Amino acid sequence: MVRVAVIGGDGIGPEVVRAGMRVMEAAADDPLELRFTEFEWGCEYYLEHGRMMPEDGIERLRGFDEIYLGAVGWPTVPDHVSLWGLLLPIRRRFDQYVNLRPARLLRGVESPLANPGNLDVTVVRENTEGEYSDSGGRIYKETPHEIAVQESIFTRRGVERIVRYGFEEAKGRRGLLVGATKSNGISITMPFFDEIFNEVAREYPEVEASLMHADALAARLVLDPARFDVIVGSNLFGDLLSEITAAVSGAIGIAPSANLNPEGAFPSLFEPIHGSAPDIAGQGVANPAGAIWAAALMLEHAGHPKTGGRILEALEETLASGIRTRDLGGEANTEEMTDAVVERLGG
Ligand code: NAD
Ligand code: IPM
Numbered sequence: 445m446v447r448v449a450v451i452g453g454d455g456i457g458p459e460v461v462r463a464g465m466r467v468m469e470a471a472a473d474d475p476l477e478l479r480f481t482e483f484e485w486g487c488e489y490y491l492e493h494g495r496m497m498p499e500d501g502i503e504r505l506r507g508f509d510e511i512y513l514g515a516v517g518w519p520t521v522p523d524h525v526s527l528w529g530l531l532l533p534i535r536r537r538f539d540q541y542v543n544l545r546p547a548r549l550l551r552g553v554e555s556p557l558a559n560p561g562n563l564d565v566t567v568v569r570e571n572t573e574g575e576y577s578d579s580g581g582r583i584y585k586e587t588p589h590e591i592a593v594q595e596s597i598f599t600r601r602g603v604e605r606i607v608r609y610g611f612e613e614a615k616g617r618r619g620l621l622v623g624a625t626k627s628n629g630i631s632i633t634m635p636f637f638d639e640i641f642n643e644v645a646r647e648y649p650e651v652e653a654s655l656m657h658a659d660a661l662a663a664r665l666v667l668d669p670a671r672f673d674v675i676v677g678s679n680l681f682g683d684l685l686s687e688i689t690a691a692v693s694g695a696i697g698i699a700p701s702a703n704l705n706p707e708g709a710f711p712s713l714f715e716p717i718h719g720s721a722p723d724i725a726g727q728g729v730a731n732p733a734g735a736i737w738a739a740a741l742m743l744e745h746a747g748h749p750k751t752g753g754r755i756l757e758a759l760e761e762t763l764a765s766g767i768r769t770r771d772l773g774g775e776a777n778t779e780e781m782t783d784a785v786v787e788r789l790g791g
Pocket of ligand 1: 718
């Protein structure tokens, strides 16, 4: 039995999570039994209760095997309040320090690039420290001398473990790893990142490893994404670069995101890479692919790789058959695309 906590969240979050749950149910056969428990937390909950989740929210999630999330954020609540009230504390409290974001050209999906080549790249993003810190503050508020300072926190343990994960990931794939740096401009944390990257590299002679400045890397991802295998980066760089890899593989609605606690001491969290998309929420047109792919990764992580593989195959077949949402140039709505995937799974 896999016990899954489901947080649909805001905007298109609940729409795509519903699609993912239908697909998982259709794919689950003996001996896989799924038990979903839904939590209606998010911006509506905030407007009613003054917080994004109950005070004991983290404790309530702790006992689950996995967490499946839609998206968090809505225009009625400032983004830093909503995200720091729900998604970011979950990533941190459950030490989900690896954010794994695969992107590849699924059959039937066109890249916006003229020459995407054989695009198949995974971004390994640090997920608990770095530029996303709540250390800092503002002084001389609302005067012309106002100053805002936010510190980036890079720990040896934090950098080393994510870099090592990047090397392991590359070792299991094509053996190429690029570290995203910016040590030409950011003179303390980035040389520190580079130093640790080079130290860990010595343990992996079989991996072809190099460092690239994140700005040049961003350009390369647009010009020649097929040359990349695995990219490891800090919290912010990993976020930005994985949004590019998602976009060049078709659209951001396709890509999944696995927030992993590799030691298994806490539940991991699976979600699509995209946000709550207020511009299309409630219209039933959101692309469910990212949430469905995330569901496949979640079942794989829960020890059911065959079921996960069948889900991804059914998704790819559906897209290849021409059933696509409008962000991919198709005409299907969320439900029609989900129906097609469910049907392929024999549901
Ligand atoms: P977004 O990802 O929500 O939307 C960006 C654009 O992509 C929009 O035009 C949207 O319509 C489109 N899009 C996104 N997902 C789609 C899908 N599945 N199908 C079709 N089109 C899709 O990014 P944003 O507009 O910057 O953010 C909106 C809100 O979501 C903000 O509150 C933001 O903080 C939040 N957000 C949350 C997460 C998360 O929960 N992990 C991630 C990103 C953004
Ligand atoms: C993501 C999102 C979040 C992040 C935001 C909404 C805080 O962009 O899941 O990538 O930056 O981690």
